[in-house]
Amino acid sequence: MSISGIFPIDRWNFTTQSILNVLSEEDYNFLISNQTDHHYQKGDVIFREGTVPSGIFLVRSGKVKKYKVDQIAKEQIIYIANQGELIGYHAVLSEERYPDSAAAMEDSLVSFIPKEDFADVLLRSPVFMQRLLKALSHEFTVLANSISVFAQRTGPERLAIALIVLREKSKDEFKEDQEIVLNISRSDLANIAGIASENVIRLLKEFKNEGILETDGRKIMIKDIKLLVKRANYK
Structure with missing residues (x-):
């Protein structure tokens, strides 16, 4: 999408x-x-x-x-x-x-x-x-x-924005009908979002419970991009 x-x-x-x-x-x-x-x-x-x-x-x-x-x-x-x-x-x-x-x-x-x-x-x-x-x-x-923007954002908002940007950055690697899979370590994701690794792990679980994404080891699959954008709270 x-x-x-x-x-x-x-x-x-x-x-x-x-x-x-x-x-x-x-x-x-x-x-x-x-x-x-x-x-x-x-x-x-x-x-x-x-x-x-x-x-x-x-x-x-x-x-x-x-x-x-x-x-x-x-x-x-x-x-x-x-x-x-x-x-x-x-x-x-x-x-x-x-x-x-x-x-x-x-x-x-x-x-x-x-x-x-x-x-x-x-x-x-x-x-x-x-x-x-x-x-x-x-x-x-x-x-x-x-x-x-990152200087004024909360941890969840930073992570949401990072995931949105990574998803868009990875789109060219997949065919149009393929699911976009982000393969990234939690430490790298934390270093992009500027938050602690333990917070990334906790927030990913929250996003998963909200139906925003699924995880499989390092892999992250965005299931509802609209909910993720809402989590980013970016206007």
């Missing part, structure tokens, strides 16, 4: 999957001509906050989380990249160190693309540069909205 009209998903969700689609075949082949593929297991770190970037990364399969860690080692997940998405390009564009870290949420295949090739393609394709700037602008809007 679409949530268009009942939840402003564009304020919460962004993706870089469409950016590469504007490249010509020649420019795309040039971009990936010197790429190297790396297999990461769940939990493997792809890059760390504060290190100097030497390139960007293209998620070929699996899921990658971008996150920050505070002084007491608490993790805050700020984005989840799916297959076909680029990560690590912010630091390359700004010529600064990585502002966050990235790690595989599941077994993933990720291609490393040297920053020189990325920079050359930006010069070769003005359309690609425009699309990237548009994506960056929307990403800033989404992050600003998240910071503002």
Whole structure:
């Protein structure tokens, strides 16, 4: 079921999957001509906050989380990249160190693309540069909205919003007639919603009792998206 009209998903969700689609075949082949593929297991770190970037990364399969860690080692997940998405390009564009870290949420295949090739393609394709700037602008809007709203939301509302965004983010992995299944650890879900893991477990049970969702181990199936949106209390 679409949530268009009942939840402003564009304020919460962004993706870089469409950016590469504007490249010509020649420019795309040039971009990936010197790429190297790396297999990461769940939990493997792809890059760390504060290190100097030497390139960007293209998620070929699996899921990658971008996150920050505070002084007491608490993790805050700020984005989840799916297959076909680029990560690590912010630091390359700004010529600064990585502002966050990235790690595989599941077994993933990720291609490393040297920053020189990325920079050359930006010069070769003005359309690609425009699309990237548009994506960056929307990403800033989404992050600003998240910071503002999450600071004022209760635990149940935060979790509901996180589940809605994850559901929309996962839709492309399933056929139209298939049930969308979220396969995520409770700790990762807690780090997205910004609440304790024990509260996530308790709230999932509440949502299950209310008929909003079903669970099977790590898997979460949203059964009533309208009730979940109501739980998010987002206007």
